[in-house]
Amino acid sequence: MKNLKVNIAGVELNNPVIAASGTFGFGREYGEFYNLDELGAISVKGLTLNPREGNPPPRIAETYGGILNSVGLQNPGVKAFITYELPELKKHSCKVIANMAGSTFEDYYEMAEILSDSDVDMLEVNISCPNVRSGGVAFGTNASTIYEITKGIKKYAKKPVIIKLSPNVTDIGEMAVAAEQGGADAISLINTLLGMAIDINSRKPILANVKGGFSGPAVKPVAVRMVYEAKNKVKVPIIGMGGITTGDDAVEFMIAGASAVMVGTANFMNPYACPDVKKGILAYMDKYNIEDVNSIVNTVQL
């Protein structure tokens, strides 16, 4: 039997494939296509302390090989999540990662406290959402802020903390180090790249919010490079994402240094993207006679 199990900061996942935050809701919809037990984990839609309605539509635009989104963290709030969504998710063997975002340090601390008393398995701290005016990117693009906020959250969190990094920075390694020094148990990257698309006929931006987060196949090389650079700087496990659509893509991230991967935009192209990525990883392991998926991690041959 081939081993697909991976261990991220003490939490054992059935396999390294995780549904990326914001693309998978709270799992209900994709649960109509396949059994969510197929997944290693689900990172839920970004939660905020209070419910949020998000940005005005249009919130999505397609560009070559990718998409821009400006959802702006529409969510029912952390308490409604715990009451109405978490019990459903916990019926499955996949782990539940609570993705959270705030506009002040205190927001993050309070959410870390509330979520630590729930059944979620891990916390993923989004300090890098490009779609929220206050905070968001501002937190995620400054190393000393990343250090401070991570250290603060760690005081309140009783679950492993994953810090999700923004790619909209000059030196991703520096940000990864700041998170590690602040006490992060793991790092995930990349969040979306800040982008924009304009309708040349009307000369108006396609997104009502003007700018949005760029994701999908087109961002993959940037994401692989960032995982590689971060892995060279930190010891904590890295969860890689950005444009993964196949098992081969996932393997590429793992070779670059990711211990697990997240699949986002690909779910829109193919509702079975996550299980298909898992099958693809197994096919690669078959091809090269690999028994343990962990042996792929961080094996770039320079």
Added chain:
Amino acid sequence: MSLDTYICKILSHKEIAPNVFDVTVKAPEIAAAAQPGQFLHVKCGDEIAMPLRRPISICSAGSGCVRFIYQVKGKGTEGLTKENDSLDILGPLGHGFVIDNETYKKPAVIGGGIGAYPLLYLTQKLKNAKVFMGFRTKELVTLETDFNMCAKEVKIATDDGSYGYHGFSIELLEETLKAGEADIIYCCGPKPMLKAVKDMAEKYNVKCQVSLEERMGCGIGACLTCSCETKTEGTWKYKRVCKNGPVFWSDEVVL
């Protein structure tokens, strides 16, 4: 309800007006589940270059087949015009029209342009529907015979007067409302038309359902990119066009 993607064989594909294509695919599972007003999420070409599927309404369904009609707009619908043997379709999706032939005896169906297409399947399921269709010009008039086969009455309007009534189809609808000849309105079309029909329904105090369009990602309710503004009992919130809609009661949506 079955929710899945299917590789559907194309049985026929023809241009019925300039840049408007009428497609029938073999899709037994979709046909069996399809409700009027629901839509399909169609892969239109290389998914790496073009990651998003395109939402297209079901025009009619039955005998294991599904029919839809699309107008070429950009690279996705352009991709559909290529010689394909089959299409990758996710569906049927969303909530369609509320059909209640007991409560509503005098339905009025009004559509404009590409908004006419989903109304055919609806009209087939209604009894005694009066249909009002608006098109820009004569050569874009489509589905008239199809509607004639299932409606009580069909009136066509063209903006330029080149066919049927010269003017907008809502002017025809208003005559019917004035005469008290409609107890529910079903509408699909461009936003200004939806808004005008919503206002008219309020003015004549007649129930009204509208089918909305918004740019979509997943199409199944997970990504929250397809929001529309709604208002119930004074509180407004965003709902998902793909899952809560695309059909809404007109007094619920803010247009």
